Amino acid sequence: MKIREKKVPMSEQLPQERIKNFNEVPFGYTEEEAVLEASRCLSCKKPPCVGGCPVEIDIPDFIAKIRERKFREAARILKEKNCLPAICGRVCPQEEQCEKVCVLGKKFEPCAIGRLERFVADWEAKEGIEIPKVEKPTGKRVAVVGSGPAGLTVAGDLAKMGHEVVIFEALHKPGGVLVYGIPEFRLPKAIVQREVEFVKALGVKVVLNFVVGKTKTVDELLLDFDAVFVGTGAGLPWFMNIPGENASGIYSANEYLTRVNLMKAYLFPEYDTPVIRGKRVAVIGGGNVAMDSARTALRLGAEKSMIIYRRGREEMPARIEEIIRAEEEGVEFHFLTLPVRYITDEKGWVSEMECIKMTLGEVDSSGRRRPIPCPGSEFRIPVDTVVCAIGQSPNPLIPQTTPGLEIGRHGNIIADEKTGKTTKKGVFAGGDIVTGAATVILAMGAGRIAARSIDEYVKSGIW
């Protein structure tokens, strides 16, 4: 049988329609489409895709089950290694991981592993989720700080091992960046809710509105728990520290997205939290968060939504899929452009942004060509809303209130890559709080690793 050269396409909302709503853009595969795509998998004897997956899913195995239309079994295989497949199937950068090393990809398009993962997870949700067996209770208690991807993974894994797990979440909804950061049109909140319910069904308790470092410190948690895992993410937004940046109408991406996603400001006034529905919106940055913000602005009714990025299209860290979607939707890209100051009106609102043109010089430490300003090239762009999406650093609340925890140069918690152990006995950490802002799946990978060593530690008591 001749192999299809291209992935089976996934149908999606048309750009001119989807910018008018917050519904998810792709619809997902039908059973027929999934089986057809699954038939493209070469079932390699030594599958490189498994090594490309941070949580080591048995990819050819679950795809084989799809091919055999044994979707329930496919779901079981997925869930063995991944508590959150519906999320990973949507937001993982597969093109950098499993699909990057897919053997089929050497000649043709790689097998659509992400789309198949999503299909299986959604199929299971529709048909009824099966709760895996958990080990008998060990009597050990673990506190997990933060309910983002790292926290949910570590909690799910430890619960399966028979430990008693309590997640402490600062916000009023569980999910961390999955609920406050990633927009509804990319990751529906009902799906996050579903995955959280799954983790709870494993026996994990979730305590909301509990700010570790304030409500109780890590040291106080250690009195009640055998171990503590810190997965509090990269919650401190960066600004550029340029003149006028505190004007009204200038947001951090965290604020802009939190208003819209967590607080549902797009439904104002039915929901109480407002957000500015700017007509001319400039988003600073070239990552996924910048794409999310620019596409959110369109859905809030912007006439012009612009990405302002200091390097070129090739250098943008966002997933190519997200860049293409933003382009399709009409986001305007201003490359090699750097804001230098903001001009405000008499009421303190941002009205213009002064930018300078850049050129690319030598390759820098990030492996990308360094942007250099062109003197005298300043020009102005009229704007009424600005979203600063240039990155964020680890949340300082726990580093500041936990003596004995070694902190790195960027405010990150120092933890062993292979175990998640910090410099403080009984305390583990993983995800963005350790690495700085990265991806959902890397945080989950760190959670998986930490769960193994927490299990060892609480059972043996050996640090």
Add this chain to the structure above:
Amino acid sequence: MARILKKKILAPGIKEFIVHSSLIAQKALPGQFVVLRISEEGERIPLTIAEASPEDGAVRIIFQEVGKSTKQLALLEEGDEILDFVGPLGKPSEIEFFGNVVGIGGGVGSAVIYPVLKALKKKGNYLIGIIGARTHKLLIMEDEIKPLCDEFYATTDDGSYGRKGFVSDALFDLLKEGKKIERVIAIGPVPMMRAVANLTKSYNIPTIVSLNPIMLDATGMCGVCRVEVGGETKFACVDGPEFDGHKVNFDLLASRLATYQVEERISLERFEKGRG
């Protein structure tokens, strides 16, 4: 969920709740605040803690009904549950022996200054209290603040009670008399804190103000509460809410507070129409 144990009307449009939260009551220190939310559609509202009693797990909050959310909050009764109640947030006040300390509360700011004064008294400071309001019936906390103070003054804008004028006028009286003052703490509306800070600057008296910018998560994540202090950007929720009053950019604070004026009006009108 946190249950409202007691509700009291302190003045027209100013309410007091005693809320049950053992965790927060055990931890709260003067100057810290809570964030609450009352419904699934609700916004997150920061409110300073007026008092905390660890022994009965009670947290006292006092608020003025200004917008939709605070008006809706005011409709809750004893026995009702507040959906989300989180804290204590922010850095606590600096409580030390300073000497002669003037504590100034304007409007609902009097509720916020109360726990700070109580703690400063314990440290042996000589306390001069000044509280003010637009008119007598809006003046709150006098019964509790006055007994704490070695000297006490009340002011009303309309002269219906105490000294006619602003709290800053009462402070100016003291300064003109040549009163020795080591520290001033002023909590209240932006124009009042600005007036006090301007006044004490010329006398070189260290002055602390407690800022009330718009907040969202209130844990340092969003940056909406950014304020400028000495030319540097700070997040009031984690770096504050108290700052050196001589260094605060009050103009910026006032303009950022007005960001959602239009939306706040829409929300309030819609709410009142729904009720009427």
